[in-house]
Amino acid sequence: MSLELDEIDRAILNTYQGGFPICERPYQAAAEQLGITETDLINRLQGMLDKKQLSRFGPMYHAERLGGGLSLCAMRIAEEDYDRVNDQVNAFPEVAHNYARDHAFNMWFVLATESPDRIPTVLQEIEQASGYRVYNMPKKQEFFIGLKFEV
Amino acid sequence: MTDIEHNTLDDLDRRIIVATQSGLPLVSEPYTVIADEVGCSATEVMKRVTRMLENGIIRRIGAVPNHYTLGFKGNGMTVWDIPDEKVKQCGEMIGALDFVSHAYERPRHQPEWNYNLFAMVHGKDRSEVEKKVQLIADMLGDDNRGHEILYSSRILKKTGLRLASAK
Numbered sequence: 554m555s556l557e558l559d560e561i562d563r564a565i566l567n568t569y570q571g572g573f574p575i576c577e578r579p580y581q582a583a584a585e586q587l588g589i590t591e592t593d594l595i596n597r598l599q600g601m602l603d604k605k606q607l608s609r610f611g612p613m614y615h616a617e618r619l620g621g622g623l624s625l626c627a628m629r630i631a632e633e634d635y636d637r638v639n640d641q642v643n644a645f646p647e648v649a650h651n652y653a654r655d656h657a658f659n660m661w662f663v664l665a666t667e668s669p670d671r672i673p674t675v676l677q678e679i680e681q682a683s684g685y686r687v688y689n690m691p692k693k694q695e696f697f698i699g700l701k702f703e704v
Numbered sequence: 705m706t707d708i709e710h711n712t713l714d715d716l717d718r719r720i721i722v723a724t725q726s727g728l729p730l731v732s733e734p735y736t737v738i739a740d741e742v743g744c745s746a747t748e749v750m751k752r753v754t755r756m757l758e759n760g761i762i763r764r765i766g767a768v769p770n771h772y773t774l775g776f777k778g779n780g781m782t783v784w785d786i787p788d789e790k791v792k793q794c795g796e797m798i799g800a801l802d803f804v805s806h807a808y809e810r811p812r813h814q815p816e817w818n819y820n821l822f823a824m825v826h827g828k829d830r831s832e833v834e835k836k837v838q839l840i841a842d843m844l845g846d847d848n849r850g851h852e853i854l855y856s857s858r859i860l861k862k863t864g865l866r867l868a869s870a871k
Contacts, residue, residue: 558774571764575750575757578732595730598767602727608768611728612753614721618761620713625810627817643861651860654781656852658817661781662861688817694792694809696799703802704774 557604558704561589562597566607566704617692622669624691626676628660628683635659638683647675658688713761716744717752724753728765771805776826778833780853782840783819785812790847791821797843798823803836818850830855 558566564587574582584594601607616623630638642648642662651662666672676687713721719742729737735746735753742749756762771779786794791809798821799807807823823840827833833853841848 566767566769569766570769571766573728573765575735575754575765577735577746577750579728579734580730580732591732595732599730601767602730605770605773608770609727610730610767611726612724612757612762612765613768614725615761615763619721625822629816639860648861650862652856653858653860654854655857656854658854660860661854661856688813690810690813690817690822692808693811694795696792696795696807696809704769 558601558606561587561593562601562606563704565594565597566601616665620668622664622666622672624664624672624689626662626664626679627658627688627690628685629658629688630660630683630685634683634685638685641682642679645675645679647671712759716742716748717756719743720749720752721756771826775828778827778830778855780825780827780830780833780837780855782823782825782837782851782853784821784823784840784844784851785818785849786821786844786847787849788820794844794847795821798840801836801840803827819852825853 568587569583573579576582578591580594581591584591587594589597598607598610602610628638628642639651639653639660642660643651645664647664647666649663649665651660653659654661664672664675666675672689672691676689679687720738723738723741728734731737733746735749739746739749753762753765757765784794795807795809798804803826805824805826807821809820810822812818812820825833825836825840827836837851837853841851
């Protein structure tokens with residue numbers, strides 16, 4: 554696994570999935586901890602981002618706490634209508650990600666709206682446009698998500 | 705729902721969020737770059753980022769690994785039917801496993817959809833995901849009244865979340 558990562562890349566990933574210092578020169582401070590130079594750390598992070606080994610680097614925001622609406626929605630769409638409904642769903646700017654999944658519930662998308670009360674409105678609009686029911690599955694509870702993905 | 709937290713965000717906080725949504729600048733003094741962009745001092749940016757980290761608006765600061773390119777080609781959305789009164793206990797147990805990246809309670813839509821606990825399970829391939837799912841099923845025992853693994857077959861759309869608007 555982790556094909557192109559060398560030992561230092563791994564140490565960076567395993568050490569800094571959180572807890573990155575907040576100071577004037579955070580890369581310098583973190584590099585010192587890792588025993589490398591600031592430039593080396595910056596270049597390695599850029600390299601891992603370029604190779605898409607990292608999705609991103611920086612602060613990870615808690616979307617619900619920013620005041621917007623967020624929900625996971627699912628649909629059960631007949632094969633022959635799938636492409637049409639897909640186009641209709643994706644046309645909504647509020648649809649952030651959309652995944653096809655191998656299941657009777659075969660379309661799963663995340664709805665992100667500027668305010669929570671927009672969620673039901675957009676759901677209704679998608680139902681009207683597509684002629685299919687949208688199952689709204691907002692998060693009711695989130696369980697501890699550790700900083701633990703070891704590479 | 706979480707009005708207390710987001711009401712404490714002012715306009716400058718929102719500008720900082722927008723400026724860092726795609727990441728922390730990869731330069732020697734990233735907070736200075738952000739400060740120039742949002743129009744305040746680096747000290748002020750650091751103070752606000754620290755505060756947002758403390759009150760949970762920022763979950764954490766660091767690297768977000770891409771499971772897929774790091775060799776975890778099997779990523780299954782697992783869904784479980786757990787008695788409501790046990791969902792917290794079971795969710796915490798599953799969320800603590802090192803191959804699970806997210807675990808949430810979500811509403812059922814009976815009779816079509818009976819599952820109330822969702823967990824993303826990562827493995828090198830599907831057979832490893834299935835082994836791990838079996839491990840979870842064994843841990844849950846009778847609290848598991850049914851489960852499925854939903855693999856994604858295609859990404860239909862992927863844009864960034866519109867996390868904040870600085871108006």
